[in-house]
Amino acid sequence: MRTYQNYISTGIRWNAEMPAHWDCDKAKRYFDNPKVINKDGKEKNVLSLTLKGVVRNDVDHPIGLAPADYATYQLFDKDELVFKLIDLENISTSRVGIVWEKGIMSSAYIRLKPRVSLNLRYFYYQYFDWYKRNIFNGLGAGVRQTLSAADLVNYQVVFPPIDEQDQIVRFLDWKTSEMNRVIHAKNQEIKRLKELRVVAINTAVTRGVKGYPLKKSGTSWLNEIPENWNMLPSKRLFFLRKDKAKPEDEQLTASQKYGVVPQQWFMEQEGRRVTVVFTGEDILKHVEKGDFVISMRSFQGGIEYSNYSGKISSAYVMLIPNHEYVYDRFFKWLLKSPEYIKALRGTSDLVRDGQALRYANFAKIDLPVVPMEEQIAIADYLDNICKRIDDAIEKVKKEIALIQELKTRTIYDAVTGKIDVRDVYIPAYEDVEDETSDEDSEEVETVDEEVDE
Structure with missing residues (x-):
């Protein structure tokens, strides 16, 4: 792309020069x-x-x-x-x-x-x-x-001459439409990969990976399960922790993106503060590493796993896994699977955004009892296949980011006169509007309110 022959200073610090025949005010x-x-x-x-x-x-x-x-x-x-x-x-x-x-x-x-x-x-x-x-x-x-x-x-x-304003707009409408078309196709690719991920998780945690014949589960949320699986009340698989916070406990935060993590670490990762509620220290609860945590919004993103010991809001419910039946890595997938989240939502007509799920909701859903070696095999399979899918998604997202950078640079070059588009031929093209990227369109990371120290 060619540039203009002569440039003059603008006095604008973010746009130091412009074509000599343009105006500035x-x-x-x-x-x-x-x-x-x-x-x-x-x-x-x-x-x-x-x-x-x-x-x-x-x-x-x-x-x-x-x-x-x-x-x-x-x-x-x-x-x-x-x-x-x-x-x-x-x-x-x-x-x-x-x-x-x-x-x-x-x-x-x-x-x-x-x-x-x-x-x-x-x-x-x-x-x-x-x-x-x-x-x-x-x-x-x-x-x-x-x-x-x-x-x-x-x-x-x-302020370029009007005819140049018009041509710059025609040029940018064409170029951005072409780039939007590619971005749209890549967002569709991400959507398909995410759908594949959902299918992989739901299939593996409800039907296994061994190919056993199926039988009726006897529960409303799972129609059929492998013939060597059984169903038990969730209270048999997870016990309720009622421990109060210890003085030395670190403050934790429940997050759909990271699980249960230290609050300070979360704020550093996200570059923002967590909303806190100033209230008595005595109502905080203790969490042990390896606990599963029912957060206020588990009906949106499932039940979180804690890799840390610490303290957390009294609004949360801590679940102690019964390792006679529970292999943590398998249940990390099961309790955040779309099929299980759907079941959680069905436990109460009163569950709405901002309201808490309780242990009573959790207890209404029977859980599968899966042979331990099969739980390990399913967890290994999902760790592998979902990492491959996630890597593919990240690759496409990086490609989108590069196109977005090119689009931003093209707009900058054209509107500031860094390139001369006066004689550029504008072909017939399909007008494709800018769309919120797949990354932007995802639900904003939800973090429940925490009790401050």
Whole structure:
């Protein structure tokens, strides 16, 4: 790709130069920042700025927190830019979008309305480049790192001639669509691999890997089991631990991603603090290494295994495995298998997100009694096959990340004039919208509230 012949300085620290014939000025030369509040409540079309752009918000099932009423929301018109520039330390929440229809959004959002003839999509790409390069994050102030509308319109932007804005947009729409198409195909590949993983786990923990003939299990959640397996009440396989925390115990955290781990380690891994509840030390419970833990959200991700001894919230239930029947590695797979999680969800009509599963729920589900040598064989099989699948998923995710990097670089090069696309031929192509990556679309890591020391 060729570059422009002549460049000049912009005075912008994150975009030091531009083609010599481009203009550069504060954004307020090109945009107004009107703020009209929906005081009378006439406008009912509630919009939301998400990682997928501006979308209609379902008032009955809103995205995020909903206000008591929408009289404090501000009006937006079609073909305007909207910014969410609060909490700038969290890159996933600071972003820009194009408003495609009239509606209302939170008064915390920033509205930019064009005041001169321009290609709005070009400026979307320019500000999106700021977002991807974390430019906004370095400009905010205050505890929550917030950027105001007055600040935003006083930062300089580059302004190519209109015909070049149009061509840059055509070029980027084409290039990003092509890359989105590849990313979409790779996300579908990840989806298939995850489905294969689910099938492998469910099949192995409920039917084994030896190929024995099947018989009726006598339970509602497992239709058939191998003929050499039996079913027993879960209380026979796991005993309830009621020990109170010891003074020397380390604080632990229950996590669907890592299991039960030290709270400090978890915060370092995730780069964030765990929500804590300040209350009496005497209600904490003791966990032994090798315990299985029913967390508040086990109906989402199964029952966690603890590789550590320590203390944990009284909201949790600790299970001591009866090693006459239980081989830990096999039950680590079984108690987090999709089939078992489905059974947990069916133990109570009252189980909802944020409510705790109790030992009574666990006790309603009979568990398979599997010969010990077969438990070992199943655990070995799943350790092997799932690692191979996980490795394949990681490989595809790395390929997606490389394409995303290329897309980000292409946008940066085009909107800042690092490349000259004026004479680039734009072929016919299928318009493929950006999609939330497979990684982003997964359920956010859930961690129950912990009791602080």
